[in-house]
Amino acid sequence: MHILVTGAAGMVGRKLIEHLAHVGKIGGQEIKSALLHDIIEPTGPEFAPFKVETVALDFSAPDTPARLVADRPDVIFHLAAIVSGEAELDFEKGYAVNLDGTRNLFEAIRTIGKETGDYCPRMVFTSSIAAYGTPLPDEIDDEFLQAPLTSYGTQKVIGELLLTDFTRKGIFVGVGIRLPTICVRPGKPNKAASGFFSNIIREPLAGEEAILPVSEDVSHWHASPRSAVGFLVHAAEIDSEAVGPRRTLNMPGVAATVAQQIEALRKVAGENVVKRIRREPDPMIERIVGNWARGFAPKRAIALGFTAEKTFEEIIRAHIEDELGGRFVA
């Protein structure tokens, strides 16, 4: 099979490619070739048992999606997106990539199907818990209203709606996944409002100080990068009939307060590591985070076989294994 990954230079995209290069298959079918797309040229895996092509294209350019699907990929992982903060600051760019780009991708598939009559790929669409807006319960269930309060969330929910309608019409087989906040994010601390959830784990484990800008009773919904890759692959392999008419699913994860995150870090890595977290309250970040989902009861996804960590300790251990070669600065 031929696969396409849009947004393949992002953290989740890179990890997905590494995983696919390692296993070589999706749903028992051998991957013959992969096209990796991003706005900058993505780096392919070090070794892959299939042909890898990379391409740097602006996803919002009207002809980009058609070029990307010209070789009729059997599975498409659509990860390309302008992230939340940038979509909020740059209204036009957010809509151009997240809405128009996604629509053009879906339409490019419809065009091939209309012309050839035998094209109906699997479309894995990454949505986000930004689909939900306050007021929110402690646990969001599978029937909870999507009422986003950001442009990014709006664009993602529109993508979900199109995914459902195009799937219903037999244009592709869409499965959408609302990703939890990915934690622990590897790399450098960044300015994203959600950055501290990862920073307060990653930096202390690397012997560095980390800033905690919110109070410890802030609760949030997390899954590891490893789980995110698992979600994507499972969404590509799952029996479509079992998903039913509502095509986007809340993914499993771990609900943890910051206090629980810190306690898990203490158990896994000890008090010395925890001491590297410095409290420096930031009312703006506290306010932003106060509008975010605190937890989910993702029954449908669990029943469909999606799995994630059960505790925040597991999330920390996954980070130490996958990113730190099993070691940290005690």
Add this chain to the structure above:
Amino acid sequence: MHILVTGAAGMVGRKLIEHLAHVGKIGGQEIKSALLHDIIEPTGPEFAPFKVETVALDFSAPDTPARLVADRPDVIFHLAAIVSGEAELDFEKGYAVNLDGTRNLFEAIRTIGKETGDYCPRMVFTSSIAAYGTPLPDEIDDEFLQAPLTSYGTQKVIGELLLTDFTRKGIFVGVGIRLPTICVRPGKPNKAASGFFSNIIREPLAGEEAILPVSEDVSHWHASPRSAVGFLVHAAEIDSEAVGPRRTLNMPGVAATVAQQIEALRKVAGENVVKRIRREPDPMIERIVGNWARGFAPKRAIALGFTAEKTFEEIIRAHIEDELGGRFVA
């Protein structure tokens, strides 16, 4: 003030215009001029105390929305749409008008605002109870999930999401209203699956036979054309702050089973009229209607002052007054 009505040749559009011509004002402000748009040239009101221009334009043509808002309407009633059945049969046309047309209209307003810095009109957007998809409760509350199962419903929910985001960004002041099925629809019987809800009242009152294709325990959600006009005007006048961040509201109406509709007809018009309803079960219509909303608890709209009939008898009496000059064929 200057107003724009898109889809002004439709039944609700025509009744809205007649009403506005009669009262001459919106929210206490005098209407100076109105631009009436539709795919066919709309007929203006017989008399209006303001200037009326009519224009026939394809709403899906990329430059149509910009032409319609060039004179900076203060209030826009956006009614133009491809209806449910046609949007289901003609995928491209439905998306071109209901999604792209709406998006282009919203963008045309944003462009003027960006260029001039002082344009932020009221946008009244008509959505539909097709925003909801099964499984549905007997009473849909204001927090119930929008999970449409038709292309039309999908396009309407996307319009709602854009309306909310554009309003949040200060581009316009949007108020969306999810209209009940309008009953009693004047005119000839039509092929719409929902047509019989009106046919079984209108035709017998006119001395004609009507066909009832579903069982009498089918329940549905109705409001009169008079109420629909009231909703639109109230949405144009209402205090925006009071609406809050979720900009689209379920409108009030009357939940009635077909048996209750018939009983109301009997009370208002007598047994002779009721006898003109002929049972002719149609399993396809029964199945389609089985997926529709049966009732609502539209608390937010009621609290915000939207009003409709309280009983189906009132709906029938409104029809006799507004369409039949107070008389029917007994």
